[in-house]
Amino acid sequence: MTDTPKRNPTRRDVMKTTGKVAVASALASLAVPHVHAGENNTIQIALVGCGGRGTGAAEDALSSKSGPTKLVAMADVFPNRLKDSHETLKRAKNKQVEVPDNRKFIDFDAYKQAMDCLRPGDVVILTTPPAFRWVHFTYAIQKGLNVFMEKPITVDGPSTRRMLKLGEEAKKRNLKVGVGLMCRHCPARGELFKKIKDGMIGDLTLLRAYRQHNPVAFFASQPKPNGISELLYQIQRFHSFLWASGGCFSDFYIHNIDECCWMKDAWPVEARAAGGRHYRENSIDQNFDVYSVEYTFGDGTKLLLEGRCMNGCDQQFASLAHGTKGSAVISSNSHWPSSCRLLKNQHASTSKKYTKDIIWKCGPENANPYRVEWDHLLEAIRQDKPYNEVERGAQASLVTAMGRMAAHTGQVVSYDQALNSDQEFAPELDKLKMDSPAPLLAGSDGKYPVPQPGRKKHEY
Ligand SMILES: NC(=O)c1ccc[n+]([C@@H]2O[C@H](COP(=O)([O-])OP(=O)(O)OC[C@H]3O[C@@H](n4cnc5c(N)ncnc54)[C@H](O)[C@@H]3O)[C@@H](O)[C@H]2O)c1
Numbered sequence: 248m249t250d251t252p253k254r255n256p257t258r259r260d261v262m263k264t265t266g267k268v269a270v271a272s273a274l275a276s277l278a279v280p281h282v283h284a285g286e287n288n289t290i291q292i293a294l295v296g297c298g299g300r301g302t303g304a305a306e307d308a309l310s311s312k313s314g315p316t317k318l319v320a321m322a323d324v325f326p327n328r329l330k331d332s333h334e335t336l337k338r339a340k341n342k343q344v345e346v347p348d349n350r351k352f353i354d355f356d357a358y359k360q361a362m363d364c365l366r367p368g369d370v371v372i373l374t375t376p377p378a379f380r381w382v383h384f385t386y387a388i389q390k391g392l393n394v395f396m397e398k399p400i401t402v403d404g405p406s407t408r409r410m411l412k413l414g415e416e417a418k419k420r421n422l423k424v425g426v427g428l429m430c431r432h433c434p435a436r437g438e439l440f441k442k443i444k445d446g447m448i449g450d451l452t453l454l455r456a457y458r459q460h461n462p463v464a465f466f467a468s469q470p471k472p473n474g475i476s477e478l479l480y481q482i483q484r485f486h487s488f489l490w491a492s493g494g495c496f497s498d499f500y501i502h503n504i505d506e507c508c509w510m511k512d513a514w515p516v517e518a519r520a521a522g523g524r525h526y527r528e529n530s531i532d533q534n535f536d537v538y539s540v541e542y543t544f545g546d547g548t549k550l551l552l553e554g555r556c557m558n559g560c561d562q563q564f565a566s567l568a569h570g571t572k573g574s575a576v577i578s579s580n581s582h583w584p585s586s587c588r589l590l591k592n593q594h595a596s597t598s599k600k601y602t603k604d605i606i607w608k609c610g611p612e613n614a615n616p617y618r619v620e621w622d623h624l625l626e627a628i629r630q631d632k633p634y635n636e637v638e639r640g641a642q643a644s645l646v647t648a649m650g651r652m653a654a655h656t657g658q659v660v661s662y663d664q665a666l667n668s669d670q671e672f673a674p675e676l677d678k679l680k681m682d683s684p685a686p687l688l689a690g691s692d693g694k695y696p697v698p699q700p701g702r703k704k705h706e707y
């Protein structure tokens with residue numbers, strides 16, 4: 248951060264002290280649509296990273312009932328991703344999508360151009376692969392923008408330390424920042440948390456998280472084809488490469504780990520883990536097929552995580568908790584609906600067999616957490632309420648990475664070791680250009696380094 252910290256004027260400050268015409272003229276030098284009288288409550292949005300989640304997050308933002316919103320700029324590194332996203336959003340939210348060609352930007356500095364289209368107090372959505380999060384967040388803070396950024400927000404120790412500092416900077420400037428751990432905004436899980444805190448199942452003694460399914464997304468990759476640069480190939484298939492995403496571990500398992508830590512109301516202090524590759528044939532990605540992690544909290548309680556991407560095996564996608572007086576289903580099948588409940592014994596299951604054991608169950612789950620997180624962020628912006636999820640998002644990202652580090656090195660890894668680790672997978676991402684070399688290079692066999700537990704100090 249080069250410029251001096253200052254508290255950013257809130258949207259209400261601007262409206263109070265300037266008035267509509269003055270606001271419009273103060274912004275005249277920016278490439279934004281004219282701020283019309285009567286429309287000055289509109290929050291403008293820029294989308295950086297126009298893929299699946301970015302398009303979804305933009306639609307969620309534009310669907311919020313908290314007040315008018317409008318998408319005004321988009322940035323990506325692949326023209327086709329931006330084009331598809333724009334078309335999808337136009338179909339879904341035609342009137343709120345005002346992104347002419349001169350506000351569509353393609354390149355590694357496209358994020359700057361898209362954010363330059365906004366006014367202080369508007370919102371930028373950061374939904375590229377997570378490696379770029381700190382780069383884009385740094386610029387958003389400089390521009391006085393509120394932010395929604397997707398999880399994970401860091402992939403290693405150095406980027407976590409940097410993100411924690413940036414989060415503090417955003418707080419000082421009164422910027423509102425949402426992090427896409429949407430389960431934290433799920434009303435049913437919120438009720439569950441209160442009931443666990445009230446002692447309905449006693450003290451928590453064990454938590455279990457499972458994400459075991461067939462290979463999905465870019466979990467695995469084949470050797471790079473011709474016609475695409477090494478850099479863009481790795482970015483396109485970011486779940487395959489640790490520098491870009493923290494691999495499938497960080498990308499896939501963070502929600503289940505985070506919701507378990509929420510219920511425990513603590514972060515684990517260390518992790519021990521195992522994992523390995525089995526049926527990889529010609530795959531060149533860096534992921535293990537299976538991960539088995541034992542996280543330990545400060546009071547000795549364990550959180551067990553089982554992750555697997557493999558065909559033909561039992562599938563489970565759930566988070567469960569056990570207490571001295573009963574058990575809890577935190578989530579039962581993906582993220583929403585959660586079907587969360589408390590049981591009087593240790594069955595922690597949604598099976599009908601245990602219906603008679605339920606002591607509390609959430610009601611109908613009509614509120615989609617992906618929408619609710621936007622209502623919360625936009626309300627905080629409009630009402631100028633403190634709102635900054637960066638610390639929690641960075642901690643969840645780090646705790647996730649801690650389990651991955653333990654599996655990849657074969658060592659017990661403490662929270663402090665993970666945080667203070669000196670392995671930064673991809674430093675200087677802020678300097679990337681289209682013709683830059685990729686942060687990870689393949690060997691002469693076309694394969695990338697794969698973690699070797701017990702043999703290497705670092706993950707690769
Ligand atoms: N909260 C959730 O449940 C959830 C669900 C899915 C994805 N996500 C997260 O959202 C993020 C994106 O995932 P996705 O599934 O949308 O991936 P995606 O590949 O569909 O989208 C990423 C987009 O970012 C673009 N991009 C990459 N690097 C860029 C850069 N430097 N500048 C500008 N654009 C760039 C890509 O071209 C692509 O269009 C990830 O962090 C992922 O973990 C969260």
